[in-house]
Amino acid sequence: MTRTHEPPQPAAAEAVPGAPAAVATRGLTKRFATGQVAVDGLDLHVPRGAVFGFLGPNGSGKTTTIRMLLGLVRPTAGTVHLLGEPMPDAAARVLPRVGALVEGPAFHPYLSGRANLGRVDAADATTDPRTRARRVEEALERVGLRAAGDKRYRQYSLGMKQRLGLAAALLRPRDLLVLDEPTNGLDPQGTREVRHLVRELADGGATVLVSSHLLAEIEQVCTHVGIMGRGRLLLQGPRAELTARRGVHAVVRTTPAHVEAGLAELRRLGLPDARADARAPGPADEPTLVAGLPDDAPPPQEVAAALVRAGVDLVAFDVRRPSLEEVFVELTGEGFDVAR
């Protein structure tokens, strides 16, 4: 099993150089009274300015982790620092700088969306009541709920509820946004809008930690990724690095007569797992060969040249970097959407 590691921190990822990490945990552990270990020794590191995709299947411990970050759940062991301050001791100082969406939106069903936001803002000891009405309108506007602001929350669709949850997190400028499954219940258009919003917040200098059990939905906006599985952090670091260095495959399309020769040549090049991929898309008379490219393998251009030199028909040659989902499957040996 892969060990958690301190990720290298490229200069580009540090939007605020020298500032402490937006989120830093050490040995964070939660064991419930039932004995179940929901979170096990997490060393999470979210650099300032990052869009951190916090990924993992349902039940992998993401939400419990987020609850501990925000001081809702007391860790059994370990520490949490948000924006450089210890949680939960510094909650009163730190949390006004943090906007959060935790395990779905929750509001009073018999109040309107607008009244619900007013209620949330009235609870914040650090906001100016004189600007409340304006900020509520801006937040509603930002998530496209202005027209439905006077409807009762209970009449909202799931997507509208999710938007209202985002609006509550955006009632004031934030340095850190913790968004737990923000795309739940949204249609593809709504999901695109959330991605756009996340990018916009990051462009404005905020750090965004966004969790999801649907990798593909947020993969594209993340600068950094942490992958949870069964309560442990399997992997974290800049996204490009994670997908670059593991699971790179050479994909070779050839002719039926040259399958055996092609596989032999690939194996000779030091790619022992070379195999024919029967499920690959493409015409039947152009079979596909796949071979993993480990770090010590020859570079792809040499593989291609060697195949040609060996007289193997080369219809197409491609280097495929895996999606995050494939990295995850490789790490855990199980599908991403399988709840345990």
Next chain:
Amino acid sequence: MSPADVAAPARAAEDARYAPRRGALGRLLRSELRLVLGRRRNVVLLVGLALVPVLLGLVLFLTRDTALAGQGPPFVTSVTSNGLFLVVASLFLCLPFLLPLTIGIASGDAVAGEAAAGTLRYLLVVPVGRTRLLLVKACAALAFAAAAVLAIAVVGLVAGAVLFGLGDLTLLSGDTIPLSAGVLRVAGVVAYVGLSMTGLVAVGLFFSTLTEVPVGAMAATVVVAVVSSVLGQLPQLEVIHPYLLTTHWFDFAEMLRIRPDGGVLAEGLAVQAAWVAVFGSLAWARFTTADVSS
């Protein structure tokens, strides 16, 4: 961790932006009161309580010249002669069950209702400190209890005045005091009954911190009141009677003696204060340490 080399002025500005503002507790409390007193279910409960003196007054008014007149429990028999007694009679009838039920619903819902709706976690990450939130919840639950008692009292006073007129008050001893003094005495009854509900509010608040199921906390609170009054009827348990939640509830009658015994009233209030102290502390201990996983 690298040292934060943020410039000092920038940090000062940042600190000011995220510093608590004056009047924050008041704003949260107002928001909470609007929520509790504006909620339709709670308004229905208050209206229900307010209907008690109206219905009681109408029954007594319509039967006043029949053979049925002058029958019934204490205080009720005095209503037709003086509308002021409608307040006392209504409180007397509501005390055993209707008032505890209403107050159990509101106080049991205080924290558990927010937990069930999920809004509790959002209040806590706003952030609202847990002690402060519990304090605000307690104030709102007490305000609702006060509203419940006042709903009976005010409507009782108006209905009594309209149906039977107000006059000099005949006390339990048979002495008569002028109307103005009588109104004060009845106000004292209302205040005592209101303060007698504080222990139950604390019990409800505590149960409310134990569960995410509001109905459970409400029911448990009402059960405490009912069990307490049942135990209060068993002579074998006389030794614990003075400390029961409900034992002193009916001591409001002391207000209607020619010389109210301050000691009796003080004892009743002291028992309530003890219940508030114990269950308030338990609620605080529980709520400030509990994991919020709803």
